[in-house]
Amino acid sequence: MRLKLVIIFMSFLFVQEVAASSAAIIWKKKGKKEEKVEVKKETPYEKFFKGKKCETVKGLIILHKMDNKIYFELPLSLLGKDMLIGSTVTEITNNGFANVGEKPHEPMHVMFTRTDSTINLRQVTCAYMSKDRNLQERIKTSMMPAIIENLAIKAYSPDSTAVVIDMTNFLLSDNEQLNPFSAYAPVTWSGAWIEKEFKRNNSQIAKIKAFDDNVSVQSSLTYSVSLRDKRSYYWYKEPFTAVMTRTFLLLPEEPMRPRLADPRINIFWQGYSEFSNEGNGMKPLYYANRWRLEPKDEAAYRRGELVEPKKPIVFYIDNAFPEMWKPYMKYAVEVWQKAFENIGFKNAIIAKDFPTNDPEFDPDNLKYSCIRYSPSSVANAMGPSWTDPRTGEIINASVYVYHNVIKLVQDWRFLHTAAVDSDVRKVVLDDEIIGDCIRYVVSHEVGHCLALMHNMSASAAIPVDSLRSPSFTQKYGTTYSIMDYARNNYVAQPGDKEKGVRLTPPGTWVV
Known part of the structure; x- marks a missing residue:
């Protein structure tokens, strides 16, 4: 009798265990016959989202x-x-x-x-x-x-x-x-x-x-x-x-190969501390910040031919900018192509309008580099960048242009050159003159986005009389580097413009 009770009790526990399994078995009558139906138990994942918007x-x-x-x-x-x-x-x-x-x-x-x-x-x-x-x-x-x-x-x-x-x-x-x-x-x-x-x-x-x-x-x-x-x-x-x-x-599964920074070149860098079994203690290490440009055709690149990169640098121009500004901003970006051609790349840097039909594009996403407009009384612009902290690879860079920078550059152009240039003796300058001012500001900030620091010694190296030379100023403008805080040619004298003396900062190819 006791053995029978134990067997019945164990059978009861077995039935309970089966009932608690993930798929319970229910017998359902269908006419005179019974049909076996499996009811799947809800998972914690399904329960978590069930009944919620x-x-x-x-x-x-x-x-x-x-x-x-x-x-x-x-x-x-x-x-x-x-x-x-x-x-x-x-x-x-x-x-x-x-x-x-x-x-x-x-x-x-x-x-x-x-x-x-x-x-x-x-x-x-x-x-x-x-x-x-x-x-x-x-x-x-x-x-x-x-x-x-x-x-x-x-x-x-x-x-x-x-x-x-x-x-x-x-x-x-x-x-x-x-x-x-x-x-x-x-x-x-x-x-x-x-x-x-x-x-x-x-x-x-x-x-x-x-x-x-x-x-x-x-x-x-x-x-x-x-x-x-x-x-x-x-x-x-x-x-x-x-x-x-x-x-x-x-971040990239395979980090970019870093490049050691050269203190003779004004490049933004990231600092590290390197420990070694050899040498005399800890050694400071500096990686240059740079974009990851890799040639599409490596064989042609090694032959010295101009090739396009696998992934060009793209800056998207904010659609909020006044329409007159946009062509000069695009030029200010793409004029840097001349510098990249010197290292074997063509079409390495491109300017585009904000896409209107690309569902993936989001100017606020860290993935996209943009030139953004700020409706502000501030007379300034900035060009910061963000990097992969492991290697110095530039992941994102943006230029912020405050609206009132337009007043600043017009004031400069008038104050610096009105004595020798009748075209700027106006309350509001012509679009072409204003556009060239915008070109200079944006090109300078894009230079920062390419990891170039200021080069304040560039203008200090120029003899004053060179700023009255047509051949010199046509080649270099008012400074050897656009990364200088370049100003207009206030050294020029009446009649110099007519002789061919340039009155404005250089093109971007002068780095």
């Missing part, structure tokens, strides 16, 4: 937006891969704090890792390096990427190749490396500083986009902002909102 886009990472939250469906294949997070201003309450299109801070070098049931977002540093294997492992443990956000795994994808994580807290926070307040904010140029208070309750996730090598999430961030100096407030707790586009860009 969700916007999903698919690319490098699948993005899910729902209930003012943003979830990343992160492929496990991306764990440990180098990425950049770039933050671009898409909309802003006051462009005295930053321009639309501006990236106020250096992109963050990050990677995702996993620890048990948690995904770690880590910030990476590449400051130390070595070619010696015995030192590489110690450097690795001495420069471990820091965790900046721990993210619980909410669910696995149906095929278990990806995990769902909640990125909302990271993307709706006042992260100093991703916020909208530029280090070059015009409102601070008088010595004032910004006080801010982040308003999480008034911030939200906006548009999401996904592509093969990157994804982007727009965060609408709201603050209470004050501007003050040592004595008083200019603004006090004013409401302020900025929409920031955050791009998660996968």
Whole structure:
């Protein structure tokens, strides 16, 4: 009797186990016969998204937006891969704090890792390096990427190749490396500083986009902002909102071969510390910032023929610029082709209008280099760039042109040359003259985007009497390098223009 009770009890447990399996079996009557129907149990992934209004886009990472939250469906294949997070201003309450299109801070070098049931977002540093294997492992443990956000795994994808994580807290926070307040904010140029208070309750996730090598999430961030100096407030707790586009860009699987920087050439660089088993201690190492130009036809390139690069440098011209400016801006970009031809490349740098029929194009995406317009009283322009921190490869570069730079260059042209040029003795200069002024400014800033620093010694090397020479000025303009703070020819005297003396800065081929 006892044995029978044990058998019955074990049979009961077996039935319970079967009922709890992923596919329960239900017997359903169909007429006089019974039919076996399998009912599939919901997975945690299906339960997580069930019954919720969700916007999903698919690319490098699948993005899910729902209930003012943003979830990343992160492929496990991306764990440990180098990425950049770039933050671009898409909309802003006051462009005295930053321009639309501006990236106020250096992109963050990050990677995702996993620890048990948690995904770690880590910030990476590449400051130390070595070619010696015995030192590489110690450097690795001495420069471990820091965790900046721990993210619980909410669910696995149906095929278990990806995990769902909640990125909302990271993307709706006042992260100093991703916020909208530029280090070059015009409102601070008088010595004032910004006080801010982040308003999480008034911030939200906006548009999401996904592509093969990157994804982007727009965060609408709201603050209470004050501007003050040592004595008083200019603004006090004013409401302020900025929409920031955050791009998660996968860095090249095969890093570009770096090039050592030459201190004799004014090239922007990245500094590292190299440790070696040989020599006398740590050695400073400097990689030149440069674009990754590779010839389409390497054999022809090695024969000394001009060839096109596999991937040219492309600058997109903001459609907000006045129409009159655009042709001169395109010329200011493409005139740099002359410099690239000297190293064997043709059509290496190209200017295009903002595409109107390309669904992938987004000027606020870290992937695209643009020349952006800022409706501002500031009389200035800037040309910063962002690089792969491992190699110095320029990933993105942008030129920001403030509207009132047009007043500055007109004033210069009038003050410097009106005594010898009757064509500029006007309140408003002719389009051709203004266009040449725009050409100079944009070409100079594009030079910065190509990693060229200022060359202030260029004009100092020119004898004054050379600035009255037609042959010299036609070749060099007013300085040997457009990367100088070149000005118009205020040395010229009445009658010099008619003799052929050039009155304006050089063309870009003079670097």
